[in-house]
Amino acid sequence: MYKEIVGDVFWFDGGNDDKTKVIIHCCNDIGSWGSGFVLALNGNVGFGPMEAYENAPKRLGTISCWFEPDAELCVYNIIGQHGIRNNITNPIPIVYQAIYDGCQRVVDSAFAKFGMDWEIHMPKMGADRAGGDWNEISRIVQDVFCSKGIDVIVHLLEE
Numbered sequence: 001m002y003k004e005i006v007g008d009v010f011w012f013d014g015g016n017d018d019k020t021k022v023i024i025h026c027c028n029d030i031g032s033w034g035s036g037f038v039l040a041l042n043g044n045v046g047f048g049p050m051e052a053y054e055n056a057p058k059r060l061g062t063i064s065c066w067f068e069p070d071a072e073l074c075v076y077n078i079i080g081q082h083g084i085r086n087n088i089t090n091p092i093p094i095v096y097q098a099i100y101d102g103c104q105r106v107v108d109s110a111f112a113k114f115g116m117d118w119e120i121h122m123p124k125m126g127a128d129r130a131g132g133d134w135n136e137i138s139r140i141v142q143d144v145f146c147s148k149g150i151d152v153i154v155h156l157l158e159e
Contacts, residue, residue, distance in 0.1 A: 001151045002142050009121050009155035010044040016151070020072045020118040022110055026099065026126040028081040029058040036129045041075065049075040061101030065109060074110065074118070078102030081130040094132035096140065099125075103144040110150075119151040 005014045012021050025037050033050050041049055048066040052075075056064035060079055067074045080099040083090045110118050122141070126132035138154070145152050 002138075002146050002154075003152075004154040004156055006156050006158055009123055010040070011155075012121055012153075013155075014153040015119050015121060018117075019151075020074060020110075020114045022106070022114075022118050022120050023073070023075045024078055024103070024106055024120055024122045024125065025075075026080040026094070026130055026132075027053055027077045028084055028093065028130075029060055029079050030083055031058055032084055037123050037125070045071075045073065045075065049077060053077045060095050060098035061105070063102050063105045063109065067113070074113070076102075076106045076109070078106065078125070080126055085129055085131050092131035094126045094130040094137075096132070096136055099132075099137060100140050100144065103140060107144060107148060107150070116149065119153065120145055121153050121155060123155060123157075 003014060007013045009023060033053055052064040052066040058079055060082060062079045064077045065074060080095060080102050081093045082095050083093050085093050124134050126137050127134035141152055
């Protein structure tokens with residue numbers, strides 16, 4: 001199942017209460033954490049995901065993971081963006097192959113941790129600050145997760 005709903009990703013609306021909530025989002029490969037979705041992440045779950053990002057390799061297509069067992073919450077940082085967006089020298093830093101590879105690594109990691117008892121909750125990652133085409137990112141997400149029976153709920157901010 002794939003669906004897009006209006007609401008805050010941290011409310012976990014639209015999902016199954018019995019499954020572990022897995023949040024995925026796109027990060028850059030230069031170690032810059034401080035704008036966009038990560039600010040909401042810090043404010044809602046603390047600095048664990050940021051520390052996982054800081055302590056992990058920053059190669060395109062890699063992931064880092066932070067897990068809070070008591071909350072049945074797991075956050076995966078996907079390195080899917082080369083550098084940061086600059087309208088002159090780097091207008092579209094998203095790297096679709098890195099998003100695909102990162103999502104595949106999330107599947108492998110989450111299956112090992114949770115079996116089939118998990119679902120994805122995510123913002124429209126890579127389509128804002130990374131300049132990506134949401135239709136392409138959505139296709140990748142559906143191909144990787146939904147084709148394996150993993151539910152995906154994309155949370156859209158109210159306009």
